[in-house]
Amino acid sequence: MIKTSIAVKVVFVYLIVVVGSLGLNGLLANGAIKDYVLKSTRESLMRDGHHLIASIQREEKFEERGNVKKNFSAPRVFSVAAGSVAREYVVVNPSGTVLWDTFSRADYPLLHHIPNVIALALQGHAATGTYPAGDPVFEFAAIPFTLPTNNFTPQVIHGSGPQVISIPGGIISNGVNTKVIVLFARISDLQRITSQIWLAVAQGLIIASLVAAIVGLVMMRRIVRPFGELKEAIGQVENRDFHTKIQIKTGDELEDIAHAFERMVQSLRAFDEGQKRFLQNASHELKTPLMAIRGYAEGLRDGVFAPEEASRILDIVASESVRLKNLVDELIYLSKLETLEDVYAFSEVDLSNLIYQTLERIHPLAQKKGVRLLCDIPDESAITTVDRDKMVQALINLVANAVRHARRQVFIRLRVEECYVIIVEDDGDGLADGEYERVFERFFHGAKGDTGLGLPIAKAIVEKHHGRIYVQKADERGARFIIELPR
Template identity: 35%
Template sequence: MSIKVKIYLSYVGIILFIFIVFVILFYAWFEKNLIDQMKEDNLRFARLIEFVVTSQNKNTVNLKPFESYFESLESKILQDYIVIVSRDGAIEYSNKELDVEARVKIMKLFDENKDAQYGFEIGSIREKPCLFTIYGGKSKSVFVIIITDLARVLNFERRFFLLILQTAGLSCLFAATIAIFISRRMIGGLLRLKEAIEQASQMRFNKKVEVTSKDEIGLIATEFNRLIEKIDEYNQAQIRFLQNISHELKTPLTSVRGYAEMLEEGILDKSKMESAADKIIWHVDRLKSLINQIIDLTKIESIENYFNFEKSVLEEVIFEAILENEGYLLSKTVDIEFAPQTRTYVLCDKHRLKEAFSNIISNCIKYANNKVTIEIKSEKDEFEVTIEDDGEGFLQGEIDKIFERFYKGKRGESGLGLSIAKAIFDKHGFMIEAENKISKGARFKIKGKIYKEQ
């Protein structure tokens, strides 16, 4: 069953359920209250009749004034029979001729209620449902018996019930119309979302969902479009990654093959053979380093439990990263300024975080003229590490690319060092950004949360 049909049925079903419950409750309430109202009206009318009768001379009861008074009201009331019975059980007046069945019923009702002030009973005369009301009052000088035909009341009730059913039918039709309108808007968005998913499953990420609604479907469509954009970016990044890695691997392999062929053919003298062997070793080492970096980056990004987090002192991690680059510093005659006055605790994988800082420091050493400066600042629950050099800084448009895989600067090698550093920082929940200093040089900022014991 489609969602459209489910929406139709749910709307109509809800309306029908509400109306059925309403009709059942209202029908029972209406009938009870209508009969209760008839009982009250009959009692008031019986008191009026009793007053008219008892106000006359008891020795000579004249019912003509009562008959004329009753005839003036007859068109306004529902009563069928009005009967006056004396205290001894004699019928003194009836507005209609009573047959045997009616007389028997009246006498039975009189015998059962003559000791009460008033009473009610629902029965039938000539197979017609009736409400019997007997009123004797406190004096019980006369008893007024009113027989009301309930058939007219029930007929009115049935008409009212049919009116409610017609209203329910029109309401269901109206609800179905609204359901069609709403479902078309909902289903339209879902169908467009389905088409976009089918396109994405075929690796086509140019299909976006055009949904203008602000409901949950619109929110899902918006998030889906964002997801498609991210997947497309990732897909393009993977394509560039494969292109770059193939280029990075092809160049040294071509050189190694060329030197190997020359060695095999013996066209090199001894001095050139040694040089060729050294270059083969250099290219192999470079390939090995490149492959290790690629493997390392893949593990960082894909293996869930690759990191072993523990409480560490950030200053100590940076000191160890500086020591790893000590030989590079000496060869470049570059100084590092780092004199922390605090102990900042972080939750980290000490080995991996040291690697990330080492890559950033190494990059700064490469482009520095004389000095690399490292500072740590703490404010409330956050820290900020600043690593900067006094070199030429980043070229225009370069800052947005430096963390991309295989992007090389002016003197870059593999183009993976900063990518690995960013991936490690991301896994720690730290943020890294790069910028040019106002004065000459480049600056890296690493921000994160300070670890505090729970």
């Protein structure tokens, strides 16, 4: 399959739309142009006819005032106004006698197609017609007018033309001074001009479209180039190269996509580094009890230890086995918390009751360490939707961690604000610089820590509840862990 760039596709579609629009407009405009030409020709003929009538009437009045009779031996032709469409005209009286014409020999056959419009005009109304009827080539207009005298006697300029036009119904008007002027125009002349105009417009549109296509192609290349850079960066990430950077400065949504891509790459890099540390830490944590078990087992087998030490060695092997099992169980539990949704059973509970349950379970450990458990819980209820058992497990992990590092006391508070805030604070030595960012990493623990999975488990549970957990330095000493849960 041949691949086509976005720019070529856009330009190609643009050209198809333009050409199709031109063709459609041409089809739609063909009939509209024809109607417009007919209408314009008709209006122009009427205007030219009235101009001629005014000229004839002015001359008739002039001769009447001067008591001068027309001398048709020196015929005169009344001309139409400049820019008119009327090419030829003829004047007839009510009997159909041709009084005046400007026809050439080739155009005399047209006089046989005007009797009907003359008859209508003699009724006192201007009339129009076309010839041929189906696809008009000529359009004519008949306009009645009167003269003050009857001096306008028949005069045929071209003797070879017809002298009389047969009018349907005979003489319709008995007014001896009534005349009819019939003007002719070739529609093809105007159509040719209109076609030339349309052709010029079409050529202009095509040229403009080509220019727009070229400009669009240039601009499209500028748009597509950042996509190429983004594609190359994606290929590098696909090869697990998370140090790629792209510089896209377009000032639009594409630049936003580039920034989002960089943030994604940073997250992937952090996740990849976290997974590497997890594997390293997991191998170390699992290796320690395994090496102890193997060492003591081989020592017993090879007789390294005295027989009376066998019981103590077996106790150590059993203890390390339990520790190894607990470590594996916590890893499996953490994996389920992060990946499975059906391990959670949500219901509405009161966070105050959860805190009291946590304190009851941690109380034996606190007594053993000599640490007091203090709490500050408001009287108002703090109802929210959580998985009761999972949230208690998260609180137990936090409080147990605080008890292990506390000197004398651990303080648990509940605040009802825009969200529910649970604070677990100890008075121990706190975290060293650089440990605040890593405290929730798997297998990261301090000198008094256990498996290093308690806090990551608490974090996974809180985040599955759409909450947030983070750590701060306490006001005096120790560390302050904060859980924020939606109300």
